[in-house]
Amino acid sequence: MKTSDFSTPAGQRIAASFARQGMMKHLDASLVRVVEGEVEIALPYSDKVSQQQGGFHGGAMGALADIAAGYAGLTVAPEGMEVVTVEYKINFLSGHQHGELRAVGKVVKGGKRIIVTMAEVFHLDPQGKKSTCAIMQQTLVPVPQTY
Secondary structure, X not given: OOOOOOOOHHHHHHHHHHOOOHHHHHOOOEEEEEEOOEEEEEEEOOHHHEOOOOOEOHHHHHHHHHHHHHHHHHOOOOOOEXXXXXXXXXXXXXXXXXXXXXXXXXXXXXXXXXXXXXXXXXXEOOOOOEEEEEEEEEEXXXXXXXX
């Protein structure tokens, strides 16, 4: 998988924060791309992210979408601020096994009090075929960074 070099200020900021994400480490997720207003994260298939029928668990899809869109929002938040999710709404469109999930989060509207984002989660099968499996809309609130 090709990854960004994360040499931009936004890339460095997101990469440093992503490294603190215990759940993403546990699930073996990786940061793929960071540009202002957009972040992509990959999640490989494993027993850690499967549900009882063997497909990717909806909770894993939701977490991936939440974090990708949240980091997209962080790229437009002022320095010294973090973002927290106030709410999100997700539609699951299809289930998949094996391969990997990718979530691409994008800023819809950045603001001082709220940031609205969206994410598309798609599945890449072992042969490289791409299928959208979830879409999400999210509201974030900037808060002071505490670490």
